[in-house]
Amino acid sequence: MATLINELKVTGSVEDFERITAEITAYxxxxxxxxxxxxxxxxxxxxxxxxxxxxxxxxxxxxxxQSEGFRTRVQQLAGVIEKPAPDLYEPAHA
Structure with a gap:
C-alpha cells in the first residue's frame, strides 16, 4: 500500500479548486x-x-x-494553488 499526502494551498477561487480537484479525483x-x-x-x-x-x-x-489524462486535468490548477509538494508514504508501524 502506498499513501499520497499532498498539502495544497489555494491562492485562487476555492470553488474553482474544488471543481477541478473533483474532476481529477473522478479520473x-x-x-x-x-x-x-x-x-x-x-x-x-x-x-x-x-x-x-x-x-x-x-x-x-x-x-x-504520468498519464495524459491526469496532466491535462492537473494543468487547470495553475494559478489556483501554490506549487504542491506531494509525496508517497508507506506504513512504518502496524
Missing amino acids: MRQQPGYVSHRMLRSLRRPGVFVEIAEWEKPEDHVRAV
Whole structure:
C-alpha cells in the first residue's frame, strides 16, 4: 500500500479548486491500483487542503500521474494553488 499526502494551498477561487480537484479525483478513481481518496480542509486556514490518496502500489500512482489524462486535468490548477509538494508514504508501524 502506498499513501499520497499532498498539502495544497489555494491562492485562487476555492470553488474553482474544488471543481477541478473533483474532476481529477473522478479520473483517478478509474486508474488501476486506485484504492481511496480524501480531501481535508483546515479549520484554522480555510485555503489549505490536505489530500490523502491510497494506491495498491507506488507504481500505480506514478503511472496514473504520468498519464495524459491526469496532466491535462492537473494543468487547470495553475494559478489556483501554490506549487504542491506531494509525496508517497508507506506504513512504518502496524
